Amino acid sequence: MSRQPLDAAQIHALVVERFPAVTLERSENAQPWLKAPADGFLDLARFLKDDPRLAYDSLMCLSGVDLATFNLPPAKPVPPPKPGAAPVPPKPAEPIKPVEPSLACVYLLHSLVHRHRLMVKVLVDRNAGVVPSVESVWGVAGYFEREIFDLLGVGFAGHHDLRRIMTPEDWTGHPLRKDYVYPTRYNGVELRRAGQRFEDGPYAGNAP
Amino acid sequence: MTVEAYTVDGDLMTLNMGPHHPSTHGVLRLVLEVDGEVVVSCRPDLGYLHRSIEKIGEFLEYPQFVPYTDRVDYVCAMNSNHAYCLAVEQLLGSVAGSEVKIPERAEWLRILFAELNRISSHLVAVGAFAMDMGAFTPFLHGIGLRELVNDIFEKTCGARLTYNYITIGGVAADLHAGAEAEILAFCDTCEREMVRFNRLITANSIFKGRLAGVAAVSAADAVSYGLVGPNLRASGVDFDLRRDEPYGFYSRVQFEVPVGGAFAGARGRVGDSYDRFVLRCIEILESVRIVRQCLEQMPKSAAKADDPVGGWQVDANKQLRKPPRGEVYCRVENPRGETGYHVVSDGSRKPYRIKIRTGSFTAMSIFEKLVPGLMISDVVAVIGSFDIVVPEIDR
Amino acid sequence: MAECGSKAGNRDGEQLALTCVDDFLNWGKENSLFYLLFATACCGIELMQTGGPRFDTDRLGMIPRPTPRQADLMILAGTITHKMASRAHLLWKQMAEPRWVVSMGSCANAGGPFSKYSYSVLNGMDKFLPVDVYIPGCPPRPEALIDGCMALRERVRRFRALGIRDRDPVVIASASPAPVCGDQGFKPQRPEGQG
C-alpha cells in the first residue's frame, strides 16, 4: 500500500482491468474524470471502495449537472429599450433540444487512506434516466441521491426512500433543470408581489 | 444512552419535532416514532429553508454570487466566502499562464478572518448546545464573546453577519486602523473567557454525565456517512483539510488538530456527544493560536502600493475575467467541516452550475441510523452536538 | 377589512368607559412582550444576539418563549419559504390574542435577496400574516430591531381591548397592493348604518 497518490491514468488503468467500459476523459480545463455507464455502476462503486489500491472510502460530493445547454452558444443579451419606444414584451424562450444523455451525476471521491481524489461521471437520459443507488457503499449517498432526484429528476434504482427532499411533496418539475419553468402560484399564493416587475430573469413578464 | 434489551411492542406514537422547535436551530423537522421515551425510527424532513441558492447562482455573474455564499452559512460567512472564492480562483487559474495572484497580505487577512469567524461560530455552537442541554448561562457567554468578534468584523468590512468580504482575487478592504491591537486584545479575552467557560460547563460533572456515551459514532460510520470537520475528528479520524490539503497560507502556521478520545471519563466513548463538544472548545483555542501567528507573520500594509489587498479579478480592459470552460471541485475546512464548491463553467460570465456541499447536509444522513434507540431527550443532544445549521442543509 | 372591530365596543360610550382599563392593561402588555423564538435564517442570529448580553431585550420585558401559546409577539426573523409558510401561519394561529407580528429583515418583508430568482421563497410574509412592524435590513442591526420593538410598544399603547376581538386573520391577500391588516385592526370603525 503505497502512500504515493496515484494519478488519473494509473487509476483508470486499474479500473479498466475489471470494467472495460469505463473511459478516461478530461474536462476542458484538464480536470480528469472517469466516464462510467449506468449499468453495473454499483459494482464499480464497490470496487472503488473495496480495492485496497484505490480505497475510496468517502464520497465527498455527489452533484448533478444538467448539460442541456452546456454546448450551446450563450444567449445574446437583450438590448435595452430605446427611450420613448414602446416596451417590447419578452419573447417566450425557445424550447431547449438537449443532446442525450444530458444529465450528469458527478461522484467526487476521496480516499482517507491514500489521500487521492477521483471524479466519476455517470451520464443519463433526461427522461427516465436511472442510475443504481450507491447507498449501500457510501451511506451519505442516500441523501445526495434524494437531492438529485428532487432537483434534477434522475431516478436511483434500489434507493430505500426516494422522495423529494428540498421542495414540498406536491411541487412540480425539477428546478435545477435548465428548461425548468418557474411556477407562478403555489398553495394558493402568487409567487410575486403585486405590481412587481422584472425585466429579465425567470419571472420576466410574469408579474401579475 | 441506549436502552439495552428493550423490546418494542405495543403502539408506537409519531412525534413531530419541528419545523419550529427551539433545539433544531432553525427549521428542521424530524418525524420520530417513539415507544414511550425510546425513539424507534427517525425521518428527517428537510427543505423548510430551501432558498434555491444553487439555482440563483446560475443567473448571476461570478462576483455577484459572493453575497449568497454568506447566506449559505451565516454563522461563519467568512469561511463560506473563502470556499467559493478559492473555487473560482482555481477555475480561473486552471489554464496555464492565467493563475490568480493574490497579494500576500490579502492571503493572511483571509485566514485571519476565517479563523476569527471559526471562533465565533464555535462559540455559538458550544453555547447553543449547552442551552439545548438546559444550561442557559454558557450561551450568554458565547454570544457575549461573539459580539467582540463582530465588532472587529464590522469595523473592517462594515457588516456584522453577512460580510461579503473575501473577493475573487483578494479581500475587499484592509484592516482598519488599530485593528491589530483590538484583535490581540480579543485573543487575550477569548483565552481568559474560555477558561471560565470550561470551568462552568465543560468540566461540569452533570453535563459530562448527561452526555457521556450518548450517540457515539464509530470511525467507519463517520467516514461512510460523510461526517466532516469536528464531527469526523471526534470519532477518531485524524483529518483536517487545513493541515492535510493546505489552502491559502495554512501551511505557514502551526496548530494542533484535536481528535476525539472519550473525554467524558469512564462512561464516555470515542465519538460521543461530549467528544464533539470538547473538540469545538479545543478548536477555539487553536484558532486563537493561528490568529496570533497571522498577526505576527503578516506583512505590514503597504504604504503606497495601488491595491495592497487584491480585489476583483479584472483583465486589461477592466472587465471582469471570464473563467475558462471546465469544472473544479474545491473544498475547505469550515467550522462545520468540509465545505465544497463544485463549479462548472461554460466559459460565459455566469456559472453554469454551482453545487455546494456542506457539512450539515451530510450530517443529516446519519440521523436515520443513529437516532433509533436513543431517548427523546437525547435527540436534542444529537442535533446540538452535530452543530446543525439549517440553511447549510437546505441551501 | 370593513368588518374589523365592528362588533362590540366601538360605540363611543363604551370606548370611553374602558379607556382607563385599557391603559392599565396596555401598560402591562407593553412591558411584557414575550416573543416567540422563531428564527428561520440569518436574521435569527441577529435576533439571538439582540437577546444576548450586550443588547439585552430582557430590559424591555421581552423574553423569548419557545412555544407560541405563551408568546404575544412573533418576530419573523429570516426567510420564509413556501414550504414553511403554512407552518408559520399555524404558529401564528396558536398564539393567544392580542398578538403582534414584527417582520425582521428584507426576506420576511419582501423576499430580500431571493425575490428575483428564487423559486421557493415567499415574497413577503404579509401574504399570510398581518404584520405590525417592518424592519428593513439584511440583516437589521440589533439597534434596528430594538427600534422596531419600541415602535411596536407605541402601537400596543394604542390598543383597545374590545376593538380587536373579532378581528379575523387575513390570509392570502395576494392581490392587495400593500399590507392592510396591521393598521386598520386597531382603529375602531363605525359599522354601516350606525350614525
Ligand code: SF4
Ligand atoms: S434578510 Fe438577509 S440576513 Fe435576513 S434572513 Fe434574509 S438573507 Fe438572511
